[in-house]
Amino acid sequence: MLPRLRAAVRASFGAKNLLVTNTLSSGGLLVLGDGIQQRSEGGSLDLARSARMFAVGLSQGPPHHYWYTYLDRVLPGTTSRIILAKILADQLLAAPFFAVTFVVGAAVLEGRGLAEAWGEFVAKFPTIYLFDWLIWPPSQALNFLFVPAQFRVLYVNCVTVLWDIFLSYIKHRPDALE
Numbered sequence: 001m002l003p004r005l006r007a008a009v010r011a012s013f014g015a016k017n018l019l020v021t022n023t024l025s026s027g028g029l030l031v032l033g034d035g036i037q038q039r040s041e042g043g044s045l046d047l048a049r050s051a052r053m054f055a056v057g058l059s060q061g062p063p064h065h066y067w068y069t070y071l072d073r074v075l076p077g078t079t080s081r082i083i084l085a086k087i088l089a090d091q092l093l094a095a096p097f098f099a100v101t102f103v104v105g106a107a108v109l110e111g112r113g114l115a116e117a118w119g120e121f122v123a124k125f126p127t128i129y130l131f132d133w134l135i136w137p138p139s140q141a142l143n144f145l146f147v148p149a150q151f152r153v154l155y156v157n158c159v160t161v162l163w164d165i166f167l168s169y170i171k172h173r174p175d176a177l178e
Helices: 002-012 018-041 047-074 080-109 114-146 149-172
Strands: none
Touching: 018 047, 018 149, 047 080, 047 149, 080 114, 080 149, 114 149
């Protein structure tokens, strides 16, 4: 059993399958975070909402994959300066991108127009971005310092389960910030 598991992990996180692994883990773990949030809201599981969250997660997998590959290529190493530069790049460039794709993407999949989706993003972005600064810099410091490159997206996706509970709450509570 253990040799098969090792072989599966090696195949999943090898160069040939890493993009697919990162994409599927992004979709699957976003659904997990949203499912936890749905359960905390009470009532039954909204499968259409879960499907939308899965689609948004899948759309974020490839950008995550290529972002961390790019960061490791242009900022190699684990010195304090390099890690700080990666964290700042992540916070100033990637965080706004992933916030807008999450909120706007989910709103469009709900059947809203782009103008309404953008309005929702503008209303919710300050809260999302403030919380982003609380959770991600320390998480990314650990990521860039200790996590091997092929596991960076998986690590982020695992931390993202907590982040996604928050995002799902903000996204699906229109009265919370508007």
